[in-house]
Amino acid sequence: MRRAARILFELIDRWSERVFTPELNPLVQLGALVWYCYWIVIVSGIYLYIFFDTGITRAYASVEYLTNVQWYAGGVMRSLHRYASDAMIPVVTLHMAREFVMDRYRGARWFAWGTGVVLLWFLYASGITGYWVVWDRLAQYVAVATTEWFDALGIFGKPIARNFLNEAAVSGRFFTLMSFIHIAAPLLLLFGMWIHIQRHVQPRVNPPVKLAAGILATLTALSLIHPATSQGPANLDIVPASIGLDWFYLIILPLADRYSGELAWAVALGFSLLIFLLPWLPALKQTPVAQVDLENCNGCGRCANDCPYNAITLQNRTDGKPYKLQSSVNPGLCLSCGICVGACHAASPFRREPQFIAGIELPDTPAAGLRDSIVLASSGLHGDIRILLFNCAAGPDLSSLDDPELAVIALPCIGMLPPSMVDFAIINNHADGVFLTGCRDNDCKYRHGIRWMQERIQRRREPFLREIVPRERIDQYWAGASDLAGLTLRLSAFKRRLRAMPIDNPKTDHA
Ligand code: HEM
Ligand code: SF4
Numbered sequence: 014m015r016r017a018a019r020i021l022f023e024l025i026d027r028w029s030e031r032v033f034t035p036e037l038n039p040l041v042q043l044g045a046l047v048w049y050c051y052w053i054v055i056v057s058g059i060y061l062y063i064f065f066d067t068g069i070t071r072a073y074a075s076v077e078y079l080t081n082v083q084w085y086a087g088g089v090m091r092s093l094h095r096y097a098s099d100a101m102i103p104v105v106t107l108h109m110a111r112e113f114v115m116d117r118y119r120g121a122r123w124f125a126w127g128t129g130v131v132l133l134w135f136l137y138a139s140g141i142t143g144y145w146v147v148w149d150r151l152a153q154y155v156a157v158a159t160t161e162w163f164d165a166l167g168i169f170g171k172p173i174a175r176n177f178l179n180e181a182a183v184s185g186r187f188f189t190l191m192s193f194i195h196i197a198a199p200l201l202l203l204f205g206m207w208i209h210i211q212r213h214v215q216p217r218v219n220p221p222v223k224l225a226a227g228i229l230a231t232l233t234a235l236s237l238i239h240p241a242t243s244q245g246p247a248n249l250d251i252v253p254a255s256i257g258l259d260w261f262y263l264i265i266l267p268l269a270d271r272y273s274g275e276l277a278w279a280v281a282l283g284f285s286l287l288i289f290l291l292p293w294l295p296a297l298k299q300t301p302v303a304q305v306d307l308e309n310c311n312g313c314g315r316c317a318n319d320c321p322y323n324a325i326t327l328q329n330r331t332d333g334k335p336y337k338l339q340s341s342v343n344p345g346l347c348l349s350c351g352i353c354v355g356a357c358h359a360a361s362p363f364r365r366e367p368q369f370i371a372g373i374e375l376p377d378t379p380a381a382g383l384r385d386s387i388v389l390a391s392s393g394l395h396g397d398i399r400i401l402l403f404n405c406a407a408g409p410d411l412s413s414l415d416d417p418e419l420a421v422i423a424l425p426c427i428g429m430l431p432p433s434m435v436d437f438a439i440i441n442n443h444a445d446g447v448f449l450t451g452c453r454d455n456d457c458k459y460r461h462g463i464r465w466m467q468e469r470i471q472r473r474r475e476p477f478l479r480e481i482v483p484r485e486r487i488d489q490y491w492a493g494a495s496d497l498a499g500l501t502l503r504l505s506a507f508k509r510r511l512r513a514m515p516i517d518n519p520k521t522d523h524a
């Protein structure tokens with residue numbers, strides 16, 4: 014089921030890449046887009062607040078002034094405020110669905126997932142109170158339905174809905190309180206958004222400039238073509254015959270209004286609890302986390318720099334070795350991706366010991382075992398051309414590839430492959446070429462695995478791939494779960510190029 018959904022997402026991604034280009038594909042930066050919409054909401058909100066009157070008798074008129082008299086600035090700001098807020102709901106829903114389908118929500122990621130669920134509540138609190146402060150007929154409906162909904166909790170001494178029984182009962186102080194909540198809730202949302210990404214190294218919170226400009230231009234055009242307007246002044250003595258609802262934010266209110274507040278709470282809390290618990294339904298089968306071997310760690314810090322989840326810290330040396338620092342893994346943060354192993358100089362297959370140990374290891378996939386796999390896989394290759402293909406666990410299913418010229422070695426993440434293993438495979442003549450594949454580019458399951466791998470090969474990130482390794486003998490194609498056809502084509506082209514190359518490899522003695 015999940016695999017089918019993932020393939021569907023990837024197909025839509027490919028279509029989106031064709032429209033937007035791979036770098037600007039909005040679907041691979043949904044979290045950043047929510048952040049961006051949030052900033053549009055805040056900037057436009059600050060502008061509106063300058064002209065907004067928080068008193069219940071003057072609020073409507075101040076918003077009307079902004080909308081109709083100052084339409085060129087205040088009106089556009091109001092519309093931007095509304096449309097960017099609205100956009101946050103589908104974008105956050107897609108973000109949530111994507112993390113779920115791509116299986117990026119279990120294990121140590123429960124934290125991002127769980128804080129995400131809390132963010133939904135802050136987001137809704139911000140949106141619902143926003144409709145309230147305009148004090149038009151929609152606001153009247155929102156005020157009555159929300160207070161009745163909260164009264165169903167039975168925690169207030171006097172029902173708060175009494176504040177909105179009729180015009181005489183309406184409380185200005187209560188209205189001002191709502192205006193205050195409409196400012197406090199987005200601030201809490203911002204704090205929650207910051208917490209949400211605390212475990213991420215270099216979180217993607219800003220979309221590329223071109224995409225950001227495109228979104229702003231689209232929202233501004235929409236604001237001019239279809240400005241946000243009010244629905245007539247509130248009058249609590251009259252029950253509005255019909256009102257236009259914003260289904261993005263107000264979806265729960267008709268349920269509370271038409272059926273019962275209790276049912277609306279059961280739905281809202283039940284749904285939140287269900288999604289909150291998803292990381293444990295069932296929990297991820299925990300693979301052993303990364304372990305440091307102090308004998309082989311010199312405290313260089315590359316693993317800590319490369320871990321995408323802040324799971325590694327450098328601490329003062331505890332074993333008396335002549336180095337200042339040592340690496341230390343926080344098991345509660347580690348996702349067992351192995352990217353740290355790819356960063357460790359001591360994971361080199363050129364080491365003399367048959368069963369060498371790297372400074373940091375994934376117990377299930379030791380670096381020495383990886384070297385053995387290269388030697389073993391290479392000895393089983395029979396064609397004119399020998400290719401070692403490294404695939405990551407979230408990459409394409411290669412079981413249908415039956416090719417005597419190709420051997421597949423699987424890794425948890427392609428970022429786990431130390432460049433020295435590629436060096437070893439080519440320079441020690443275990444293969445004529447090395448091919449790398451895995452998740453789709455820009456959407457690595459472990460966030461930075463593909464990028465760090467590419468930068469190590471391009472000698473922009475340590476540990477560098479030695480210059481002597483012929484780059485034309487290395488190729489890559491980021492197929493994801495869905496693009497086996499593209500991968501096969503790319504492999505065929507790689508083979509043709511390899512066949513045209515001189516047979517001798519620059520084999521050197523590393524012993
Ligand atoms: C205001 C709402 C939200 C914002 C602004 C937001 C933003 C972000 C950002 C910027 C990232 C980091 C992306 C990266 O660099 O890899 C992220 C990750 C994540 N978000 Fe959200 N998010 C929001 C709501 C949610 C919700 C509602 C959920 C699910 C319930 C969720 C689940 C996740 C998960 C599981 C990750 C971690 C993915 C990984 O570790 O690779 N988020 N979010
Ligand atoms: S990369 Fe290796 S040697 Fe460097 S700190 Fe990490 S474990 Fe130690």
Ligand code: SF4
Pocket residue numbers: 302303319320321322323324325342346347348349350351352353354
């Ligand atoms: S396995 Fe991945 S998450 Fe764990 S410490 Fe290494 S790089 Fe970090």
